[in-house]
Amino acid sequence: MATTDDTASGTHWVLTLSCPDRPGIVHAVAGLLAEHGGNITESQQFGDALSGLFFMRVQVTSAASRAELEGPLTELAQRFSMDWELDVSGRPVRTLVLGSTAAHCLNDLAFRQRSEKLPIEIVAVVSNHTVLAELAAFYGIDFHHVPVTAATKPAAEARLLELVEELDVELVVLARYMQILSPDLCARLAGRAINIHHSFLPSFKGARPYAQAHDRGVKLIGATAHYVTGDLDEGPIIEQDVERVDHTRTVEDLVALGQDVERRALARAVRWHAEHRVLLDGHRTIVFR
CATH class of the missing domain: 3.30.70.260 (ACT domain)
Structure with missing residues (x-):
């Protein structure tokens, strides 16, 4: 293209x-x-x-x-x-990735950008920890450590918006970024921020979803990629993926399988957004695959 x-x-x-x-x-x-x-x-x-x-x-x-x-x-x-x-068509979309400590989604997006022509340009990684700095350096991506506490959250979000403006960011990807964005920030990023949630929404919201799933004896685990809104984990859904499991699986097994599902669902959602295949229809999305 x-x-x-x-x-x-x-x-x-x-x-x-x-x-x-x-x-x-x-x-x-x-x-x-x-x-x-x-x-x-x-x-x-x-x-x-x-x-x-x-x-x-x-x-x-x-x-x-x-x-x-x-x-x-x-x-x-x-x-x-x-x-x-x-x-x-095919123009790489300038993308900012937010992460915390889990590396699988960031690594997958960076790898696909480099080897599979995923039409994005990751211009920076922002994290509230330093764990991902080495991975970002491996891919030659600028890394910004922006710590977040209850007291510093407003300043941290202001810094995030500064980077969005300075780097001319078109898409923000929450790649297992374990911070809840404020309603004001969600509104500022409306329609251009994608989150990956580690469960098959709307089930098992909140903390420790795989433990919740294991406790309920689920036969399918999944992940949901959706646009970020002020309503936690309730934004318009872009893509979902699942993996079949049975009673022999441990919580650790579900976490490992779930991470694979997460990266697949997120990569597809990011690709479709970058290719302008996702249109908002109220609380729903129209996805032209």
């Missing part, structure tokens, strides 16, 4: 949009792109009967510049009361 605006065949764009559902939306979007020399290579759409909203994701190759597309798209958006976003 192209990552710049200057390619021989044109730019590979990705357009996402949502608006009240009505006839003619697909025709209007496709027509606009065709008028600007666009060749649609992928198109997905969904009309939600519950919310009355229409969602669409289009990948298109066009020699038109961003300015040449943005003007007509703005006019189209006014006609259909449309929210929309246009980006270069």
Whole structure:
């Protein structure tokens, strides 16, 4: 995929949009792109009967510049009361990873960025501990130690927002960051912060979820990747994954299996977000895989 605006065949764009559902939306979007020399290579759409909203994701190759597309798209958006976003397909999304002491999710994201073309650029790691500093250094990622206590939490969150601004961060990933973000910070990061929760939400919230699961004799353990909101562990769900277990498994077994599930679910959620495949529909998400 192209990552710049200057390619021989044109730019590979990705357009996402949502608006009240009505006839003619697909025709209007496709027509606009065709008028600007666009060749649609992928198109997905969904009309939600519950919310009355229409969602669409289009990948298109066009020699038109961003300015040449943005003007007509703005006019189209006014006609259909449309929210929309246009980006270069495959452009690495500038990402800040938050972690505490568990390394598996950070390591997985950094490895996939390097070896599997996960379309993110991890610009820094922020942690309330120093355990992850060596791992960040191994991948050549800047590490910032920002301790958090009840007394210093406001200052720590202010520093986090400073880094978001200074580093031009587009996505924040809570990779087993064992701190609860304040409602104000959640609001500031709305729609651009993803958390991995170590259980199959909405079950087993709070502390020691694997011990809770073991006590209940579960046959499936899971993990949930979701957007961060002010309601703890209740943000819009992007992806979930599970692993089958039985009565022979110990709590330690569940933790080890759970970490594998966590990294898989988080990696998929981050990829889909970076590829503009996730659109918010109230408390739910529309995921165009």
